[in-house]
């Protein structure tokens with residue numbers, strides 16, 4: 306089999322007032338064999354595709370794969386360039402027997418209500434009858450257009466995401482089955498969109514409703530007639546029609562068993578929707594509780610400045626509290642290229658007075674005046690060693706360890722989600738030896754801390770990933786939706802069928 310691989314990967318926070326340009330993608334922009342060299346050995350979706358194809362002696366035709374850190378809506382110009390580069394990265398489209406596409410599933414572009422659907426449809430048009438299977442993140446907001454234009458959608462089953470590679474192997478298995486068996490024409494999909502907005506903390510698969518729902522997914526997937534079930538918790542910081550929880554079952558032959566599975570999983574989640582909510586601790590109270598703790602490290606989770614959810618990563622609300630309370634033994638990461646530059650001009654071993662953070666917008670706290678010592682300057686690059694996208698290179702950009710009042714402040718050029726322990730090691734920090742570690746995330750930080758914290762306090766900070774959904778001005782999402790509206794929802798009336 307000759308198999309095309311690639312993808313344009315982005316989770317878009319549409320509430321951010323800024324725009325994401327092409328430069329954010331260019332940090333991870335792999336055309337042709339570059340993709341195999343950079344990602345072939347990693348536990349990413351592309352790594353899973355490559356590894357599977359190599360094991361089966363298939364010919365891999367790498368097109369373009371690019372991924373930007375979650376951030377604001379992608380500009381029209383940048384998206385045009387991405388799509389154009391994607392289709393012009395190879396002359397071998399006609400030679401492919403199938404395509405595996407690695408998407409996030411919650412990408413938004415200016416003036417394009419369904420950028421994921423648009424792009425997947427374009428890829429499918431290029432392929433014609435040849436099968437296309439798409440992998441998506443657990444936070445995908447799956448649209449009808451996405452499902453209409455591929456044979457199957459395979460989402461991660463874990464959050465924190467630790468099965469990205471394995472799900473890519475599943476996608477390969479499906480594409481191989483479509484191409485090599487008499488079942489060629491009979492893989493179909495059932496889709497159910499649940500009108501529920503679940504904030505990241507409430508949709509972890511390690512506990513609660515989604516742990517139980519995922520157990521049901523795995524139970525039904527044991528049936529050989531069910532090729533795959535994708536349950537996506539969705540991404541609520543996208544004001545899009547497709548925002549919400551999705552269940553897609555890909556099945557061979559008759560629909561009966563797949564329908565029963567989707568209805569059962571859907572009913573379970575809908576009936577337990579009141580449990581899909583969270584309550585966080587106010588900033589003052591959180592800092593008081595952390596100060597009072599006798600055991601360390603205490604993780605202070607900056608929920609609303611969740612870099613993995615598309616925020617600027619320069620929120621200062623917790624940092625200010627730590628400085629005011631003189632909480633020695635704290636670690637905070639702040640994305641601030643301007644401050645990094647100032648520190649680089651001064652040099653290692655020097656003291657510096659400067660304002661850091663709070664510069665991107667006015668919702669994550671203002672800049673904080675700091676008088677610090679420049680301890681380390683680094684290129685900020687490391688290879689992931691944890692459970693999330695192991696083996697992939699992460700680029701924080703030029704990074705500085707600044708020590709102010711006994712608090713370690715790491716200034717990075719680019720916002721960097723706390724997904725991998727390499728982020729700390731690179732700057733000479735061992736979270737297990739610190740007292741208070743601030744992580745700008747909701748759930749995924751658990752793969753970034755290589756120690757068992759004494760406790761984690763989820764702090765009700767202000768920002769673009771706040772757990773308070775009433776603080777967002779939703780205009781485009783499908784209504785009614787839980788928990789914003791009160792309404793009845795009949796699962797059976799909302800099941801949709803697609804054949805490809």
Ligand SMILES: [Zn+2]
Nearest residue numbers: 442443444466
């Ligand atoms: Zn995700």
